[in-house]
Amino acid sequence: MELQEKLHNKGLRLTQPRREVVAILNAAASPLTPQSIYQRSVERKSDIGLVSVYRTLELLSELNLVRRVHGRDGCHGYVLASPGHHHHLVCRKCGKAVEFSGSADLSEFITKIQKETGYKINEHILQLYGICPKCQEERQ
Amino acid sequence: MELQEKLHNKGLRLTQPRREVVAILNAAASPLTPQSIYQRSVERKSDIGLVSVYRTLELLSELNLVRRVHGRDGCHGYVLASPGHHHHLVCRKCGKAVEFSGSADLSEFITKIQKETGYKINEHILQLYGICPKCQEERQ
DNA sequence: TCCTTATTGAAAATGATTTTCAATAAGGAA
DNA sequence: TTCCTTATTGAAAATCATTTTCAATAAGGA
Numbered sequence: 180m181e182l183q184e185k186l187h188n189k190g191l192r193l194t195q196p197r198r199e200v201v202a203i204l205n206a207a208a209s210p211l212t213p214q215s216i217y218q219r220s221v222e223r224k225s226d227i228g229l230v231s232v233y234r235t236l237e238l239l240s241e242l243n244l245v246r247r248v249h250g251r252d253g254c255h256g257y258v259l260a261s262p263g264h265h266h267h268l269v270c271r272k273c274g275k276a277v278e279f280s281g282s283a284d285l286s287e288f289i290t291k292i293q294k295e296t297g298y299k300i301n302e303h304i305l306q307l308y309g310i311c312p313k314c315q316e317e318r319q
Numbered sequence: 320m321e322l323q324e325k326l327h328n329k330g331l332r333l334t335q336p337r338r339e340v341v342a343i344l345n346a347a348a349s350p351l352t353p354q355s356i357y358q359r360s361v362e363r364k365s366d367i368g369l370v371s372v373y374r375t376l377e378l379l380s381e382l383n384l385v386r387r388v389h390g391r392d393g394c395h396g397y398v399l400a401s402p403g404h405h406h407h408l409v410c411r412k413c414g415k416a417v418e419f420s421g422s423a424d425l426s427e428f429i430t431k432i433q434k435e436t437g438y439k440i441n442e443h444i445l446q447l448y449g450i451c452p453k454c455q456e457e458r459q
Numbered sequence: 460t461c462c463t464t465a466t467t468g469a470a471a472a473t474g475a476t477t478t479t480c481a482a483t484a485a486g487g488a489a
Numbered sequence: 490t491t492c493c494t495t496a497t498t499g500a501a502a503a504t505c506a507t508t509t510t511c512a513a514t515a516a517g518g519a
Contacts, residue, residue: 213507228469234466297451306445311437476504
């Protein structure tokens, strides 16, 4: 497994709380805040400390196994990252998020901006918001 | 003036603290946090309350006169918004941010993602990071 | 099974943001 | 200009998120 390996390479251990956070993120349909991850662990009776949730998220971010997703208002949630560079599309109604990879399509656009501004661009955050298919149906 | 009008329409007043926050954002070269806006007001001896900074930023956001800019780590800073839909390009070294408008160039990309995912996309956040021309020179 | 040491969790510390409320000042009316 | 109403302010307290501390625990190699 990805996680197992990456931890091992750094002399870190695969502990209960770490498994738990990954499991919860895995089961989640939308980005979760540290608080809500903690809450779910209480519900699941795995009951890990909130502090460990924070620490685990920080670790998983460093390992690129988790991505921070930005809301326009209340900021960060976390989602499990698929390998490679991805972006998120979040439903306004139900909060469900899907990943999509669009770097290729953006690169032309980014090159253009580089020329216009003189900046050397080496990273980007793109986040889309909309209504998912299911919620579109329910509207009617 | 924009601000004057918009406030008036809502029966709100153009007060000293509000002028001050706008003036500080106007003079800023990069996104400012509420804390740093407050600090600058102390330096300028205008000395408005931190609470008013928060309240003013919230108000200006509602009026679309200010935009919240996201960092990948420590989240929000605020910049004065130019009219229309804009994005930000932030320098990693000095923090200087420039605005650019790229909605037109993105629309094709967004349409494609809509088709792929079935989502109805109606908003997006795009933020680019890089090194500004000045900082590129200093590197050498 | 034992032993080393990374990791945990509770509590305290810190920091950001919001709420409360009496005092103040914006700006329309006289 | 002056007065009066009421939106707004600022200080302090309350709240909420996040980080630090540290003794107790548990991973996992020997």
